[in-house]
Amino acid sequence: MYTFMNADYSSVSASYREQITTLTIKTQHCNAEIALFGAHLLSFIPNSDGRERLWLSPNAVMNKSKPIRGGVPICWPWFSNIHPKNEVNEQLPAHGFVRNQDWHVHAITETQDETVIMLSPNQLGMFGFSNKISVFVEFTFSEKCSIKLITKNAGKRSVRITAALHSYFNVNDIHQTEILGIEGEYLDKTRGNAIFKQSKPYLFTGETDRIHLQSDNHKFELITVNSNNDNIAIEQRGHDSVVVWNPWQEKSEAMADMQDTGYLNMLCIEAAVTQGIDLAANAEHELVQIIS
Numbered sequence: 001m002y003t004f005m006n007a008d009y010s011s012v013s014a015s016y017r018e019q020i021t022t023l024t025i026k027t028q029h030c031n032a033e034i035a036l037f038g039a040h041l042l043s044f045i046p047n048s049d050g051r052e053r054l055w056l057s058p059n060a061v062m063n064k065s066k067p068i069r070g071g072v073p074i075c076w077p078w079f080s081n082i083h084p085k086n087e088v089n090e091q092l093p094a095h096g097f098v099r100n101q102d103w104h105v106h107a108i109t110e111t112q113d114e115t116v117i118m119l120s121p122n123q124l125g126m127f128g129f130s131n132k133i134s135v136f137v138e139f140t141f142s143e144k145c146s147i148k149l150i151t152k153n154a155g156k157r158s159v160r161i162t163a164a165l166h167s168y169f170n171v172n173d174i175h176q177t178e179i180l181g182i183e184g185e186y187l188d189k190t191r192g193n194a195i196f197k198q199s200k201p202y203l204f205t206g207e208t209d210r211i212h213l214q215s216d217n218h219k220f221e222l223i224t225v226n227s228n229n230d231n232i233a234i235e236q237r238g239h240d241s242v243v244v245w246n247p248w249q250e251k252s253e254a255m256a257d258m259q260d261t262g263y264l265n266m267l268c269i270e271a272a273v274t275q276g277i278d279l280a281a282n283a284e285h286e287l288v289q290i291i292s
Ligand SMILES: O=P(O)(O)OC[C@H]1O[C@@H](O)[C@H](O)[C@@H](O)[C@@H]1O
Pocket: 080, 094, 095, 166, 189, 209, 210, 243, 245, 270
């Protein structure tokens, strides 16, 4: 069996949410929580302003029967239902096979300034993927929270993957929320993946499910415009797309793990590889999102 903590740490302790083991992180800079089920970041609160950056559904299922709704789900080695051989297959678990299994602690390091936690999934080598294709998530907690999804190909052949850090951000009111820094064309999943040009300002008036194709090392910021003028800054690299998702009212009502009005307080902004990357033998890829 995997041990999840093999030493005592001053900033990390283990706890539970129903059937799920969680790690609670308390440093001089932030408080955070990770579920080992899915390597799923549930909470990140910088001490500088004490404001929760992530949205977690009050109806999220915490018994491992389905992925957790909210926080930062890890989508790997495919995004959506698109197997990296570019086949759409509704029989596949949506967003890959690692967000609905237990992960274990690979390493924890603590310094004065930051705590780094690296997790890996208990089971690899599924759905046609060799177990030589491995994945790690490295969380670094300081004033910011960095989430790094590392894919390693220890096999002899190149492999194609897609992936995403499917972050659900906490917004005061979706009607008063604006994204700054995303421009250009996008594929609209609500309109048969037709291509549209993003209008400015980027505001929300209905169901939104968009893939914005980006170049690598793209950086952007989300600004929530509301009475408090709360901002969330998101930096990311290693992606080819930014996925923006809000299910709006009707779909929230249809989802058992979301409250009917849940869509008012969440917005997914995902660092994603939707077009696929070919990872050569012995190569590594890093997909990174940094939240502050
Ligand atoms: O319900 P799931 O599997 O967590 O997916 C949520 C959403 O994830 C987004 O990334 C997709 O673009 C949406 O189409 C999808 O509905």
